[in-house]
Structures are given as structure tokens and as C-alpha cells.
Amino acid sequence: MYKLVAVVLVLFFASIVRGQELVVRKDLKVGLVLSGGGAKGLAHIGALKIIEEAGVKIDYIGGTSMGAIVGSLYAAGYSATELDSIFKNTNLGSLIQDNLPRSAKTFYEKDDSERYAITLPFNNFKISVPTAYSGGQNIYNEFVRLLYPVKDIKEFKNLPIPFVCIATNVETGKEVILDKGYLPEAVMASGTLPSLFEPVSINGEILIDGGIVNNYPIDQVRALGADVIIGVDVQHGLSARDDLLSATEVLFQISNYRAATDMQKKSEETDVYIQPNIGEYSVLDFNKGDEIIKTGEAAAIKKFSELKTIAFNQLQRKKAIKKTTLQDTLIISRLIIDGSSNYSRGYVKGKLRFSIGEEITFDKLQQGILNLSATGNFKTNRYKLLKNGIGQDLILNLEEKPTKTFIRLGAHYDDLYKSAAIINLTRKNFLTKDAVASFDFILGDNVRYNMQYYIDKGTYWSLGINSRFNAFEEEIDFSLINDNYGVSGVSNINTINLDVTDLTNQIYVQTVFREELAFTLGAEHKFLKYSTRTLSGDESSVSTIPFHSSDNRIIFEKNNYISAYSQLIFDTYDDKYFPTRGLYFNGDFHFYLWSSDFNENFKEFSISKSRLGAAWPITKKLALNIETEGGFKLGTSSVAAFDYVLGGYGSTLINNFTSFIGYDFLSLPGNSYVKAYARLDYEIAPKNHFMLAANYANVEDDIFRTGEWFTSPNFSGYGIGYGVESFVGPIQLMYSWSPEEKGGNLFISLGYWF
Secondary structure (H helix, E strand, C coil): CHHHHHHHHHHHHHHHHHHCCCCCCCCCCEEEEECCCHHHHHHHHHHHHHHHHCCCCCCEEEEECHHHHHHHHHHCCCCHHHHHHHHHCCCHHHHHHCCCCHHHCCHHHHHHHCCCCEEEEEECCEECCCCCCECCHHHHHHHHHHCHHHCCCCEHHHCCCCEEEEEEECCCCCEEEECECCHHHHHHHHCCCCCCECCEEECCEEEEEHHHCCCCCHHHHHHHCCCEEEEECCCCCCCCHHHCCCHHHHHHHHHHHHHHHHHHHHHHHCCEEECCCCCCCCCCCHHHHHHHHHHHHHHHHCCHHHHHHHHHCCCCCCCCCCCCCCCCEEEEEEEEEECCCCCCHHHHHHHHCCCCCCEEEHHHHHHHHHHHHHCCCECCCCCEEEECCCCEEEEEECCECCCCEEEEEEEEEECCCEEEEEEEEEEECCCCCCEEEEEEEEEECCCEEEEEEEECCCCCCEEEEEEEEEEEEEEEEHHHHHHHHCCCCCCCCCEEEEEEEEEEEEEEEEEEECCCEEEEEEEEEEEEEEEECCCCCCCCCCCCCCCEEECCEEEEEEEEEEEEEEEEEEECCCCCCCCCCEEEEEEEEEEEEEECCCCCCCCCEEEEEEEEEEEEECCCCEEEEEEEEEEEEECCCCCCCCCEEECECCCCCCCCEECECCCCCCCEEECEEEEEEEEEEEEEECCEEEEEEEEEEEEECCHHHHCHHHCCCCEEEEEEEEEEEECCEEEEEEEEECCCCCCEEEEEEECCCC
16 A cells, blocks of 8 residues: 555656656756955845745855956855954955954054055155055955864865856966965956955966956866856946946946856856846945845845756755854964064064964954055965964965155145145154154145154064254234243233244164054254244344344244153054044153253253043944143243143144144143033034034143143033045134134134144
């Protein structure tokens, strides 16, 4: 009886199979082809989700550009759902821009990046432009992290799913099939769009985006052994002129000339051809990832019955795909450095900021790599992590940038220095390894210069030499000078025009911890001159003792000073001008040992000041920044040139001039002060900030001795402002007022301060 039932069932199912005209195979091999297309390639993830839902098991994967990126991760063992999560939690647009966080830069590098708007290579007295918009370091870092579980698989056919991708030899224009090597490096080469990313060098070949020669590698997937091809094509043919709105779109159009012709034949050769409707999206629309992924799902659902048929033919499949999980930590037991001749091993290790042989997180590894990138000394670092038995080898391929000289440009306007343009000449490896020399020449209403020489030894003691010349004029309350210098015989004068000249030379040593904490010891020479034309030197009503007349000026201060100083800075602010998170501390101590004593009143004295701040996000768009600072003078010297003077709005004020909204520059003097400041910053649109600010202070002589610093504040100011992060630097408008003053002040700052 049982045998009869079994025979009937077999005949029944056989008739169904014949009715559907299926040829049942015991081991049907399915290949997946994923085309390139930039952000449009996120549709591959949606298609994969439906392919998995249909029960199809992929045996081989081939991809180009974005197809290679998604394909390599799937081949490494990530599921479509995991890929969805990975890409939704990754800001690809930001990674492509290769913006380096402030935390990756030393204090010298922070100052550099927050001073110039344009940096141009300068070789043999010829100015050139960078070879690419982005080095791609952030993208490569992510590839290394995500593909770490399969890092030691050199033959891509041995991956959980055999994989192949395509690149283009930039010298010959020929197709390069990448089926072995270091997987993150191969994937990076396949997706290196010309002018967007730096070319990748593999086995002596200079490689760029494979989409130029083969954007849909169906033949290569068949060659792996595929019987059936499922293809996801996110190309959209050639664009009309109205859609070519960026250089990147134009480059994709050029690379699509050949692909558009080839796809007619290749689509016919594809058994299940999935073409998402992505015509309305651009290759850089990574911020629309959710929408693009859904287009992939929608297109694959239309082919669901065909996918189910393929899955039915894989019922006899024996091998299950080994799934991959992200790893958070690793141990680097050996550091191998290749390629660097002008930078010492100590310099490189100092930048990496982690110890060999200790367990570290991937975040810490990536931070170290970004520290190296922030120096600007190396091309994109295609480093490798390979197993060595007891841990991992970190192999750094440090290809030095051939350009050592740069021209840097910037422009700025503020209410103190007025209009200014900066021209900088920077030379790396000047005189010795690990060194950089920089000279700023500043033209405008006030001519200035700034020279720096820095030998960077990381956590070891670095050496620096600075020279700076500043000059400006400011209309100030006459009492500020009269109270400190005791001018007699003058009446009916409320304000004077004060000329300030400052020449400062420093030599120092500095040690840095994790790019965030720096301790400095140094010696300083300063020449300081205060003078005015408002009071002429030959007026009999002006007491010229101890003041000296020169060129129809009254000179209040004309001294050389020698001091020793120390400084401790801790800075984790994510932005200098619009911080939304992080901590800040700056403590400075100067001991003045000698003076040329122009006013015959010098005695040894010291000046100490500190500033402490914190910033944190309240909501996604709203951040709060709170700071407090103070300073005091020690000693009985009557020298007033280094007293604290509050007022104005700015980021880089010299000596002990301190910003204080509600009052104009150089308004509130004293040899000691305390100040509190708070600012709410609401980002009403990307890089557009609406700000509300308030500050309070006590400032006069000896407030710490008299206890005045602990009383309610004598001075206050409030402000409402607007700021924009532009390519020339921050543009800021701040209207401020004070209950103690009549009227208000509108402060304007355009561009980076220098």
C-alpha cells in the first residue's frame, strides 16, 4: 500500500514539473552581476533583499565600481539585511569628501586647516591643482574594517562566495580583472572614479574605475562557472544635457559611452535582468539611500516568479554560505613600514598613537591612519592587515607625495584688522626630516606676517620657532590709556586712535598626546609699541614725560621684553568656530624676566590665564557651548602693556586682548579678570547657524586679591548672530548690546581668522 502511494506521489510531482517545463538540475550555479553607478548602486541592496527572500543562493558575484563594493561585502558573507544596516548607518557622502576630523590633526595642523581657504601644489615655480577631489582614505578605512574577517583570503575564488571585480589601467586603457590580492585594495581600485579619487597602484599598474571599460562584467561571472545570470543594472544610459549638472556626472557620462552600447547585448544574455528605476537620482545622491534601496526592491519584486523558479532548481544545493560578523577589536603585533624615506619610524609611530602588541579598537586604528593623513605628507595609505601567527601585521605603504612646496591663499575681514588677504608659502622637509616651514604674508589695511618652523616628533619633544608681526589701529576710550599711563594736561578728549605694533619671536619644545593634549615650554622675545596721532608731541598742553614724541606721535609704550613661558592645551572641539561637542582647556603662564624699560618702571612680573569650555548637542540641530576664563598678574611691576583688555568679537586676538560681546574692541581694561560665556547654536540648514550668546565679566586691577572676582558681574553683553560655513571659512554676523552701554555693536567676520 505504502509503495503504491509513493509511486503515485512521484508521478504527480513529475507531471507538475513537466507542466512547468522546468529542467531540474542537482547543482544549478547562479552568478550575480552588479553594475557601477555611484549612489544609484545602493539599489543593489534592495534587489539582494528580494533575491534572498525568493530563496536564491548566489554562487558567484562580479561587480564594477559601486557594484564591486556591494558585491564584495555580500561575497564576504554579509546578508542583504546587514548591508542595508551598514549603509544606512554610514554617511558615504561625508566619507567621499574625505573630511578629516579635527581630532586627527596636531595643533600645528589644526591652525593650518583653519587659516587658509585654498592650498595649491607649487613645483619649480609653477602652480598646479590637486590630482583628485578626495584621497579616499575614509572610504578605504571602512573597506578594511568591513572586510577584515576575510582579510587573509588572497584568492577571491576562496571567499564565502567567489568574487571578481573590474578596474581600468589608466596608462593603457585596458580592462584589468581583479580576482586575487588584498580585497579592500581591489575594491577601491574598481571604484576609483577619475578626479574624484586618487588612482590605485596594484602590482605596478595604475588603476581607476572599471566602469570605463566594463561596467557590467557578465562574461567574467560566466567564466567563474555560472549557469544562470541574475543581473542588477543601475546604469541609465546616456544623460541629456540638462542632467549633466556636475563634473562627476560628466565623467560618468563619458564612462557610459561604451557601456550604453554594450548593455544592449549584455542585457539579452542575462537570464534575470533587474533594472531599478533610478533615473531621477544622481551618482552622488548618497543622502537618498533609503529611497534608492527601495527602487531595487521594487524592480526585483517584478522578477520574483523567475527568482523563485531559480531557487526551486537549487533545492539540491549542499553548501551553506558562512555568514560574516563585524569585529570590533584586533591586536597588531608587528608594524611594517614601506616606502617612506623622509619621515622617521618614530614620526610614524608617534602619529599612530597606539602600542604594538596591545588590543585596540578599529576606531583607534582608523584614528591613527587619519593622523597620518592629516599631515598631508602621504598619498592615500593603502595599508594592509595580515595574519602573522600571533596577531596581525600592519603593513603601511607610505607613498610620499612628491610635492613638498605649497602656495596657500585666504581672505578675511573683521572690525579690528579690517580687510586682509593672506599668501602663504609652505615647504615640507625643510632642512631636516619631519620638519615644515611656513611663511604668511598678509596684505590689506594692516600689513602683517607670520613665520613658523616646526619639527614634528609626535609624543617625543618637538621643536618649534615662531615669528609674528601684527599691527592695527583702534578707536578706544581715552581713559584706558590715561588710567594706565597717567597723561596729564589733556582735557576734552573722550577717545583716541591707538596704534598697536607687536613683534613676537618664540622658540619652544612641545610634546603632544593623542593629537588632543599639548604641553609647551619656551622662551619669547616681544617688541611692543603703543602710540597715537590724536595727541601731538609738540602740544604744550600734553605732558611728554615719560612719553616720547616721534613723527608727530605720542608714544606710550616702546619696549622689548624677554620672557619664559609654558602652555597646556587640551582640545577635542569638533569645530573651532561652531563647536557642537567636545572639551577645551588652554592654560598659559608667562614670566617676564627683562625689559628695555622705555618707561622706567619695569620689575619682574608674571601673567597667568586660562580658558575652559565644553560643547554638547542638545538635539540633532541644537548645540550649547559654555566657556569660562580668567587671568591675573603676579608682581608689583607697574607695566600695563600686558594687562587684560576685553571687548569685541573674534577668534584670534593677540596678547591679552579678549573678546567680549556687548562692548567694542579694547574697552574693558584691568590686570585681572573673570569671564563666563554661553552660546546656543541652531543649525537651521546644513552649514547655516543661528546663534544666541551671552557673556558676563568682572575686570579691573587685583580682583582676586580684593575678592571682586567672586561678586556679581559688573559687565554683561548679549548677542544674536548668524553664521555660514563657506569655502573661504566662516562668515559671521553678530549684533550685540549691553545694559551698561548705549546702543549696540554689529560685528562682521568674513573668512578664517589669521
